[in-house]
Every structure is written in structure tokens, then in C-alpha cells.
Amino acid sequence: MRRTALLSQVLAVNTLLVVGTVFAASVAARLDLGEAAGTRQFLVLVAAILATLLANNFIMRRRFAPLESLTRTMECVDLTIPGMRAQHQDGESADITRLRQAFNLMLARLESExxxxxxxxxxxxxxxxxxxxxxxxxxxxxxxxxxxxxxxxxxxxxxxxxxxxxxxxxxxxxxxxxxxxxxxxxxRPAALDDHGLLPALRTQVRLFGERWSIPAHFAADGTRPLLGEFEQLVVYRVVQEALSNIARHAQAKKVKVTVLGCNGTQVKVSISDDGVGLSPDRGRDGGSGLVGMRERALLAGGRLEVVPTPGGGTTVELTVRARGTGAS
Ligand SMILES: Nc1ncnc2c1ncn2[C@@H]1O[C@H](COP(=O)(O)OP(=O)(O)OP(=O)(O)O)[C@@H](O)[C@H]1O
Ligand SMILES: [Mg+2]
Known part of the structure; x- marks a missing residue:
């Protein structure tokens, strides 16, 4: 059964109350509709009722707008995109502020858990x-x-x-x-433990090229990214999944993996191919690879974007938080 919105219920109750009160008042005042004065009074009453209902409608809608907006935010919150919060609305009443703050607190708790x-x-x-x-x-x-x-x-x-x-x-x-x-x-890439991230990635890219007979080029910008153990694993796994996707879906003629230890606060890794590019319906038949990559990036305090390569193909761009960089 479809339930009526709270705003509609309040408006309906208010309408009934106003009409009922006015009807009771006119009965009590013995309004005689047969006389011209009685008819005039009746018309004034009808106009007053309509004006009251319109004002009531207007005020109620304004009062309920923050609740409506909060509900919309609640409906579209996605925990895989952290940091979304319900914002303060003009005309917000104290209880809606409390509800919004409680909701934001709950979101923060859920995100951290x-x-x-x-x-x-x-x-x-x-x-x-x-x-x-x-x-x-x-x-x-x-x-x-x-x-x-x-x-x-x-x-x-x-x-x-x-x-x-x-x-x-x-x-x-x-x-x-x-x-x-x-x-x-x-x-478990032993090279990651033994030699560090860059040599492990270089080996991974070389083995990929040999295995699939696709020219694969690895480049780093000369800075050594200082990443924690977990972040290094995230980078390694993302590159692994992106390369596996290229082998399975891209029909690429060449592949390039680049690591930029850039500005000391973040490390950028990009894996690009010149293949067929992402199909628009990939969400329907896709597996868990892209979702898993995004999730890992998020857990490493970073983000992952999949964008078209200029000139055709797909580029996966991963950015993770770094502790700084050193000379390579
Ligand atoms: N480099 C790429 N080039 C072209 N299409 C791609 C590329 N990477 C991913 N895709 C498309 O995106 C879809 C989703 O990729 P995803 O890695 O999530 O799933 P999958 O590789 O099909 O399965 P899984 O990774 O779970 O084994 C793929 O099915 C494919 O259609
Ligand atoms: Mg995949």
C-alpha cells in the first residue's frame, strides 16, 4: 500500500480542521444563506478559508523542505564515496538539525567501521x-x-x-x-618484499609483455615513492588487475605503466593501453575487478579513475597518499 507523505497528511489534517472549525462557527452563528448579508458573510468565510489554506500550504512546504532535502541526501549516500554529508539548510528547525547531525555522525561511524x-x-x-x-x-x-x-x-x-x-x-x-x-x-610478489615497489612493478610489466606478446613499457620519474607496506601492495594489486584487464578485454597493441612520485604527498600511477576502450555497458557484464581496484585505492587513502586514453584505449589512474619521496 502506498503511504501518504507526512507533508500531505499535515496539510489534509489542517484543511479538515480549518473547514470543520469554520463550518461549526457558521452553524453556531446561524448564518442565513437566503439573505444577501448571509451570502456575503459566507463568501468572505470561503475566501478566508482559501487564504488560510494557501498560507498554511506555503508555510508547511517551507518548513518541510529541509526534511525533504535530508531525505534526498540519505537516499543517495554511497559509502564507497566517503565524505558525503547532509548539509545545513536554510529554515532548518532544531529537530531536523538534530536528525541531520545524528545522520552525519552515523555516516562517519559507518565509514570508519x-x-x-x-x-x-x-x-x-x-x-x-x-x-x-x-x-x-x-x-x-x-x-x-x-x-x-x-x-x-x-x-x-x-x-x-x-x-x-x-x-x-x-x-x-x-x-x-x-x-x-x-x-x-x-x-605474493617476492620482489615487492625483496627489492621494493618500483623493481617489482618493472618485473611485473616485463613479464606481462612477454606472456601476452604486447609491447609493455614501464617508466618512473626518478623519485622514489615512499609508501607504506599496505599502500605498496595496493599499487601492485591495482597494476596487476589493470594489466589483467588489458590482456583479457583491451586488444591493445601497446601498454604503458608510469609511476610519478610527484610532489611528496602523493604518488600517481597510470596504466594505459591503446585498445578498444571501455564499452558503455561494462557495468552490466563487468566483474569485480574495477570495483575491487576502487575499494583498494580508497582504503589506501587514495582514489582511482578509469578514463579514455587520448587517441583510443583506456587509462587507469591511481593516486595514493605518500609519506614523501626520495631520490631513486
Ligand atoms: N583496459 C580495458 N579495455 C577495455 N575494456 C575494459 C578494460 N578494463 C576493463 N574493461 C571492461 O570493464 C569490464 C569490467 O572490468 P572488471 O575488471 O571489473 O571485470 P572483469 O575483468 O570482466 O572480471 P573480473 O576482474 O572480476 O575477473 C570488463 O568486463 C570489460 O568489459
Ligand atoms: Mg578484471
Whole structure:
């Protein structure tokens, strides 16, 4: 059932009250509509009623406008765009001010809780990835290396009819080791821990180019971005997802990744391709990649924009907060 708006209800009640009161007053005053004076009085009453109702309508609408505006803000608040707040309205009454302040406080609390829990989830996810990558590297890869060595030792003394089979098995073991290391690298880039963000990104871009046979160029502006561990991971993951999108969707002929440690307070990373560009209906069939990138950027106190590359293609621009820069 459709409910009537509070403003309409108040206006209806006021109308009933005014008309009822005037009707009761005219009955009490024994208004005689048969006489000219009575008719005149009646018309004055009708005009007074209409004027009262119009004034009432006007005043009520003005009084309810701040509530209407607050409701509209509440309807369009999006927690993935932090910082949205209901603004003070002219003619706001004390209770609406209280409601607005309570709403803004609730938003601030929700934003901070959301940021806290999303950061915790991301950190836990990264820690788990690091653990799995370590296990893959230390346990499974070591076991495969041992298998490979034993195969090599067996091949030396094996009868010639088994030589080809053993060589093929050795080749497969070697291939499995390579794939495993690639997987471990994707799960947790050791280069990030060992050499820092820029070398890790450079390696990532080079491996991307080799894997997909797309010329991929990496450039940094000579300053070394001073980012926290979490922010570095965010940058690395965003570049990873953007490159994966390029490989899957862009049909690009070349790719460029640039890191600008710019002005000491923020680091800008851009990943651009010259491919087909974003289709307008990407929201409908798209996955969670772009949303995840935005979310990560937000948690690192930054922002992410996806814009068309001049001349065709797509550019992902990530800006994150830095602690300063140093010479590279
Ligand atoms: N570089 C790009 N060039 C062209 N289209 C792109 C590019 N990056 C993203 N898109 C479009 O945007 C959509 C959404 O990307 P998103 O990363 O969110 O999802 P996905 O890659 O389809 O799935 P997922 O990342 O969850 O595995 C893609 O389906 C694709 O149509
Ligand atoms: Mg994707």
C-alpha cells in the first residue's frame, strides 16, 4: 500500500480542521444563506478559508523542505564515496538539525567501521596469499625439484628404451615448477618484499609483455615513492588487475605503466593501453575487478579513475597518499 507523505497528511489534517472549525462557527452563528448579508458573510468565510489554506500550504512546504532535502541526501549516500554529508539548510528547525547531525555522525561511524573491516579483510587476504605462496615455493617446489633430480639420476642408469619417456617426464616436472613459481609470484610478489615497489612493478610489466606478446613499457620519474607496506601492495594489486584487464578485454597493441612520485604527498600511477576502450555497458557484464581496484585505492587513502586514453584505449589512474619521496 502506498503511504501518504507526512507533508500531505499535515496539510489534509489542517484543511479538515480549518473547514470543520469554520463550518461549526457558521452553524453556531446561524448564518442565513437566503439573505444577501448571509451570502456575503459566507463568501468572505470561503475566501478566508482559501487564504488560510494557501498560507498554511506555503508555510508547511517551507518548513518541510529541509526534511525533504535530508531525505534526498540519505537516499543517495554511497559509502564507497566517503565524505558525503547532509548539509545545513536554510529554515532548518532544531529537530531536523538534530536528525541531520545524528545522520552525519552515523555516516562517519559507518565509514570508519567499513574502512577498518575492509582493511582487515584485505590484510588477512594478503597474509593468506603470502602463506600459500610460501608453501608453494618452499614445499611443493622443493618436492618437484627433488623429483626432477631423481629423474635425472634415474635417466643416467636407465635402459635406453626408457630414455625418451624419462626426458619427457623431466621436461613436464620442469614446466610444472615454472608454472608453480609463476603462481606463487602472482599470489605474493617476492620482489615487492625483496627489492621494493618500483623493481617489482618493472618485473611485473616485463613479464606481462612477454606472456601476452604486447609491447609493455614501464617508466618512473626518478623519485622514489615512499609508501607504506599496505599502500605498496595496493599499487601492485591495482597494476596487476589493470594489466589483467588489458590482456583479457583491451586488444591493445601497446601498454604503458608510469609511476610519478610527484610532489611528496602523493604518488600517481597510470596504466594505459591503446585498445578498444571501455564499452558503455561494462557495468552490466563487468566483474569485480574495477570495483575491487576502487575499494583498494580508497582504503589506501587514495582514489582511482578509469578514463579514455587520448587517441583510443583506456587509462587507469591511481593516486595514493605518500609519506614523501626520495631520490631513486
Ligand atoms: N583496459 C580495458 N579495455 C577495455 N575494456 C575494459 C578494460 N578494463 C576493463 N574493461 C571492461 O570493464 C569490464 C569490467 O572490468 P572488471 O575488471 O571489473 O571485470 P572483469 O575483468 O570482466 O572480471 P573480473 O576482474 O572480476 O575477473 C570488463 O568486463 C570489460 O568489459
Ligand atoms: Mg578484471
Amino acid at each position: 567499513r574502512t577498518g573491516s575492509a582493511t582487515a579483510v584485505l590484510r588477512a587476504q594478503e597474509a593468506e596469499r603470502a602463506r600459500v605462496a610460501r608453501d608453494l615455493h618452499d614445499e611443493v617446489n622443493q618436492a618437484l625439484a627433488a623429483v626432477s633430480l631423481r629423474l635425472a639420476a634415474t635417466a643416467e642408469h636407465a635402459p635406453p628404451e626408457f630414455a625418451e619417456e624419462l626426458a619427457e617426464t623431466q621436461r613436464l616436472a620442469g614446466q610444472a615448477m615454472q608454472e608453480l613459481l609463476g603462481l606463487a609470484r602472482e599470489l
